Amino acid sequence: MKRNWKGWLYLLPAMLFLGFFMVYPLIDVLIYSFEEGYNSASQTYFGVGLYNYSYVLHDPYFLQAVKNTFLLVIITVPLSTGLALLISLGLNSIKPLRNLFQTVYFLPYVTNTLAVGLVFMILFKKTAYTDGMINLLIHAFGGQSVDFIDGPYWAKMFVMSLYTIWVVMPFKILILTSALASVNPDYYRAARVDATPKVRIFTRITLPMISPMIFYLVITGFIGAFKAYSDEVALFGTNLNAAGMNTIVGYVYDMLYGDSGGYPSYASAAALILFAIVLTITCVNLLASKRRPQT
Amino acid sequence: MKIVLEHLTKRFPNRNKKVREDVIAVNDFSFEIPDGQLIGLLGPSGCGKSTTLNLICGLETPSSGKIYFGQDDVTNLPPENRGVGFVFQNYALYPHLTVLENILFPLQNLKGQNRPSKEDMLRRATEAAKLVRIDSLLERRPSELSGGQQQRVAIARALVKMPRVLLLDEPLSNLDARLRLQTREEIRRIQRETKITTVFVTHDQEEAMSISDLIVVMKDGVVQQIGKPQDVYDDPVNLFVSKFLGTPPINVFAGRVRGGQLLLGDDAVLPAPGIPDQEVWAGIRPEGFVPDANGALQCDLIQVEVMGRDTSVVCRHGACEQAIRAIVASEARPNAGETKVRFALKPNKVHLFAKATEARLSA
Numbered sequence: 001m002k003r004n005w006k007g008w009l010y011l012l013p014a015m016l017f018l019g020f021f022m023v024y025p026l027i028d029v030l031i032y033s034f035e036e037g038y039n040s041a042s043q044t045y046f047g048v049g050l051y052n053y054s055y056v057l058h059d060p061y062f063l064q065a066v067k068n069t070f071l072l073v074i075i076t077v078p079l080s081t082g083l084a085l086l087i088s089l090g091l092n093s094i095k096p097l098r099n100l101f102q103t104v105y106f107l108p109y110v111t112n113t114l115a116v117g118l119v120f121m122i123l124f125k126k127t128a129y130t131d132g133m134i135n136l137l138i139h140a141f142g143g144q145s146v147d148f149i150d151g152p153y154w155a156k157m158f159v160m161s162l163y164t165i166w167v168v169m170p171f172k173i174l175i176l177t178s179a180l181a182s183v184n185p186d187y188y189r190a191a192r193v194d195a196t197p198k199v200r201i202f203t204r205i206t207l208p209m210i211s212p213m214i215f216y217l218v219i220t221g222f223i224g225a226f227k228a229y230s231d232e233v234a235l236f237g238t239n240l241n242a243a244g245m246n247t248i249v250g251y252v253y254d255m256l257y258g259d260s261g262g263y264p265s266y267a268s269a270a271a272l273i274l275f276a277i278v279l280t281i282t283c284v285n286l287l288a289s290k291r292r293p294q295t
Numbered sequence: 296m297k298i299v300l301e302h303l304t305k306r307f308p309n310r311n312k313k314v315r316e317d318v319i320a321v322n323d324f325s326f327e328i329p330d331g332q333l334i335g336l337l338g339p340s341g342c343g344k345s346t347t348l349n350l351i352c353g354l355e356t357p358s359s360g361k362i363y364f365g366q367d368d369v370t371n372l373p374p375e376n377r378g379v380g381f382v383f384q385n386y387a388l389y390p391h392l393t394v395l396e397n398i399l400f401p402l403q404n405l406k407g408q409n410r411p412s413k414e415d416m417l418r419r420a421t422e423a424a425k426l427v428r429i430d431s432l433l434e435r436r437p438s439e440l441s442g443g444q445q446q447r448v449a450i451a452r453a454l455v456k457m458p459r460v461l462l463l464d465e466p467l468s469n470l471d472a473r474l475r476l477q478t479r480e481e482i483r484r485i486q487r488e489t490k491i492t493t494v495f496v497t498h499d500q501e502e503a504m505s506i507s508d509l510i511v512v513m514k515d516g517v518v519q520q521i522g523k524p525q526d527v528y529d530d531p532v533n534l535f536v537s538k539f540l541g542t543p544p545i546n547v548f549a550g551r552v553r554g555g556q557l558l559l560g561d562d563a564v565l566p567a568p569g570i571p572d573q574e575v576w577a578g579i580r581p582e583g584f585v586p587d588a589n590g591a592l593q594c595d596l597i598q599v600e601v602m603g604r605d606t607s608v609v610c611r612h613g614a615c616e617q618a619i620r621a622i623v624a625s626e627a628r629p630n631a632g633e634t635k636v637r638f639a640l641k642p643n644k645v646h647l648f649a650k651a652t653e654a655r656l657s658a
């Protein structure tokens with residue numbers, strides 16, 4: 001009994017912090033989301049109910065944000081993980097210059113995303129004076145120029161996905177190269193002695209050996225992509241709703257502080273919807289990774 | 296399948312910038328391994344045993360020299376085309392596959408005409424599993440097996456494709472003493488049953504002596520002696536080999552030969568006919584000491600350790616730096632209270648080596 005008491009005492013500081021900065025705000029958000037017609041100035045509300053959720057779910061801006069976010073997640077998570085795996089395999093199979101390449105691939109991770117977003121914008125933007133670098137390239141190959149920043153939806157989605165992939169790749173490459181390097185070389189030597197074809201080595205040895213890391217990356221990738229916001233601001237500016245490129249987190253932010261801001265109840269409802277989505281997807285992911293056939 | 300190694304040499308570039316010389320892991324190794332025999336490759340750590348094995352299986356290519364399997368020159372053949380089975384020191388079982396899947400793995404790699412049907416694969420895998428007596432564990436994963444069982448799975452995986460040559464790199468080093476004894480008998484039995492030419496690496500001389508048809512003793516990449524275990528033990532070519540074989544180890548005295556007599560300190564202990572006068576190392580096997588009140592060699596008794604059938608007598612002599620350990624029959628053991636003990640020596644257990652070259656001196 002005494003021991004127990006001591007254990008809790010040791011945990012107390014951490015619990016206080018967590019309680020104060022995480023649990024309390026979470027509960028607060030939950031309460032906000034059910035308070036109808038809350039006025040932040042007078043701190044009053046009319047009643048308790050699901051109206052906030054209903055409002056958010058019928059708000060075309062929110063629906064657009066959900067669509068954008070889902071598209072972003074579905075496009076970028078598999079692509080970035082796959083590409084990172086390819087690059088890591090390449091890095092792992094070369095000896096000379098490996099360190100150089102590793103550094104190069106890691107650069108985006110230590111670079112400020114807003115600054116890089118600006119560079120992306122300059123590369124892709126079409127202005128009155130210049131078509132932008134990418135469009136010049138498209139021209140050179142005989143294509144039609146496209147405005148990637150203020151143009152059609154698919155073009156904006158393309159830039160956004162490309163940028164997201166580019167930003168998240170370094171971390172994935174870092175994780176995957178170290179995962180690959182930590183596979184005991186004896187497995188490969190054993191496979192060689194047994195005349196295992198290259199593809200089979202990859203699918204039957206390498207992939208299963210690093211699969212925990214891949215699952216980790218997919219899960220954190222999903223969570224990260226669902227929470228995307230700042231990258232979009234870097235590319236399309238702060239008025240994401242006007243650009244039609246808002247994300248769920250962006251919507252929450254706008255509801256709180258944007259031009260249409262001052263609606264903490266709507267923001268809370270949207271945040272909780274996002275929470276529910278991420279929780280569901282993560283659970284599905286975890287289940288899938290546990291269920292995965294072990295062969 | 297006999298294996299012929301011809302002047303096999305392997306150099307590794309030295310990473311130490313100050314030392315320009317290459318590391319010569321294997322130096323001019325020539326040997327013909329007879330068909331169907333079990334060879335024990337023996338030597339201290341870093342002497343090039345693993346490198347030799349890697350050369351035979353093709354994971355390393357020799358800097359010079361040739362390797363033949365039977366009549367075929369396989370020197371430049373990659374390992375996948377050599378048809379060797381390899382058991383790694385840490386077994387290298389695929390942890391995510393079951394025992395059965397592990398054993399099936401090499402078969403599933405076969406292509407074209409060589410590829411057996413599904414039933415055939417299963418039959419061969421089960422046969423291999425039976426041979427190493429793990430047929431009741433097929434559904435388990437390697438992590439659910441004991442060390443000895445894992446090792447047998449590794450052997451089964453190496454055997455299932457019917458290799459021409461089986462190579463084992465210190466397969467017993469991870470096992471405890473009892474399991475080690477059991478498993479080495481097992482390896483012997485499997486080798487006898489399959490008659491596959493086998494090379495077995497170990498740094499444990501007892502292990503090598505007990506199961507090998509022939510042992511190869513290496514030191515610093517150079518082969519010291521090749522022969523039947525008993526012959527190498529009875530007839531070591533140099534001080535290193537004599538010291539390396541046998542437990543307890545041979546007792547080495549600094550002595551000299553004068554007028555056909557071996558002198559240890561001032562005692563003339565044995566006739567040494569035909570050996571010119573010189574300083575020598577005299578190696579005396581523990582079983583070469585016979586307690587004898589009139590014996591020529593007098594030592595200071597330190598301790599008597601009774602081990603049942605035999606007794607180990609620990610004593611000192613001025614000519615020997617280390618404590619001397621003699622194994623004598625229990626009936627003849629000296630009394631623990633005495634301070635001196637005298638021994639007669641068995642001539643065939645005493646080996647003389649030149650002081651400088653450490654090569655064996657014989658008449």
Ligand SMILES: Nc1ncnc2c1ncn2[C@@H]1O[C@H](COP(=O)(O)OP(=O)(O)OP(=O)(O)O)[C@@H](O)[C@H]1O
Pocket residue numbers: 307308318319320338339340341342343344345346347498
């Ligand atoms: N890839 C390599 N590069 C450089 N030197 C190497 C390499 N592999 C082995 N060596 C050197 O070659 C020598 C022989 O190594 P090897 O692995 O064959 O020893 P071993 O007899 O198997 O020793 P152990 O009993 O410790 O396994 C050692 O001095 C080692 O440092």
Ligand SMILES: [Mg+2]
Pocket residue numbers: 344345346
């Ligand atoms: Mg070794």
